[in-house]
Amino acid sequence: MKKFFVLLLCLSASFGFNMAQTCGKGIKVLQLNLWGGTSKVSDGYQGFLDLLEEVDPDIVFLCEISGGQRFVHRVIQDMKQRGKLYYGEAFDLAVGFLSKIHPEKVQKLCTVPGNEERTMVKFLVTAGGKEVAFYSCHLDHRHYECYMPRGYSGTTWKKIDKPVTDEQAVLAANRLAYRDESVAAFLEEARKDIACGREVIIGGDFNEPSCLDWQDSTRHLWDHNGAVIHWDCSRMLLDAGFRDAYREKHPDPVRFPGFTFPAGNRHALDRLSWAPDADERDRIDFIYYYPACSSLKLQKCVLVGPRETVLRGRIEENGSEDPIWVPACVWPSDHKGNLAIFAFAGCSR
Template sequence: MRSLYHLRGWLLLLAILLLFSSAEAKKRKTIKVLQFNIWQEGTVIPNGYEAIADEIARTDADFVALSEVRNYKGTRFCDRIVESLRKRGKTYYSFYSYDSGILSRYPIVDSATVFPENDDHGSIYKVVADMGSHKVAFYTAHLDYRNCALYLPRGYCGTTWKKLPKKVDNLDTVLFDNAASQRVAAIRLFIEDAQKEIAKGHLVMLGGDFNEPSHLDWIKANRNLYDHNGLVVPWHVTKLLEKSGYKDAYRQRYPNPVTHPGFTFPADNPLVDIKKLAWSPEADDRDRIDFIFYHPYKGLKLKDAVIVGPQGSICRNKRIVETSNDRFIKPMNVWPTDHKAVMATFFLAQ
């Protein structure tokens, strides 16, 4: 009889715990954010555009930051992709942009150009989306691809991608070249604009292809890996974001860049000649240049971060399979780009 009472007690406790967990779950919302470089709108890959829509639909992301929006032949990519996703049973909102773009599952109440595209030196756009009890200021960034100083220690110019007489091992030279790009100017404008959104009580998130690595990835522990050429580099953009209080979702989830390098470029793509994938063919130029950042916000908690795309990369003009501890959501079928995407999942208290 006593064991029966004990069993009833445990069952009652279990029921209370399940009820409490269910109530807590109802009080929080899940937010998925996807950063996706779509490589000239998928035009480089056969059926690439449809693959972009397929991959976005299956991630079920709430906010999508797109890089390399071109609006080819006078079309509006934002309208086309929204319609393609509607046919896949997904409702998204967007607005006209060039170079980078945004998709939101929530109605857009405001949008703005933060850093306008000019002569292909990058862009940043913003939407303010209404989630009911919260408003989200979501930004997309595709930063300047020139003066891409990550190539210097690997023995290549970061503007012409021609091989240099020797690899650069001087930190000041690398930082000087990096600062000559327009990436810093763009991210300063983002920080200035986002501060106004934070002051309004809005949640701020940023997704982007920075064309620049993270200072959290070029550290002492890996200075002799990936052709870093012995350098520990305080890369400008991520340092500025960190100084302004922003968190790198992938590095928050996986703080060790040796076990979890999280490389997003160059991705292997079996449908493309390797000559189009290897920008510095004699080097190991694998790097994490696609990011999701967020500003701390009451009730916001990072749940997970994952690489979306192939496990394969390009290294020294060869197709390789990564053996790191990074987790991958592998492509459904066709992968439309030479980047890997990154997705972060958050919990937000209602």
């Protein structure tokens, strides 16, 4: 198998956080929703290329791309002109990946009947001498019921009579989407990887918050209106032994809410807010990982995107302590992304 070794760069404090250099072999993973394939942002496509050049990730989880493999092929060719060699695949989907490491196997799978457009793309690479299974996903956007406690419908995006804060009522409505079925299909496939001793990393826009972010400490914040909700997808992944990369490094959701949507993108050509009279900010984009034999070590995880946020329909300064790398490029999305840096320790098998 081809071995890939990469020395991770020291990132300047001017990016908004202190990113120390990772020792040894490692891999840099970026996750980002591209909002209609960057079409919703003036100069968004060039901004995305500039982002790849500045961040220089080894692996990129992409979702909400346009044109499937045509889009990925265009990015690969344009980055080659900039001296950056990537491989990638999206099949006929709106989800795909880029990788500096040549993938040994690529599949589209974890398809849920009735929700075929949310199929995942899986690819295997060897990094740091370890075989890693990566999954790029974009879960069902329908029945976005974290809006219910905020007094909005997650299906019509219109105001409802009053906020719904009962956990079981919210979860019942939320389960009309296919997100939990997609995660169940992923876990079934990932167990095969784990049984083979592979590390597993999944990233994407889950269109659902984390159960770690809707607990007692946050029940009276961000228009949760007293709701405590154990959201299904995060609970299923955590119960299966997966780790939420951002929460591993920033466990306090009050100090580090980690909001990824909506991002305060001043270059946007379309609306940023779907619930303009509410505080709709949430963390719905994730990187999860399963460290087989404890060989996969998370070094850093930060947000990437504009420092500004969107509060009650207006772009506002971000008041949290979240570490955010603010790239110099035109930001191509209405989401912030996640950047995780992993290192590989020795593992006997």
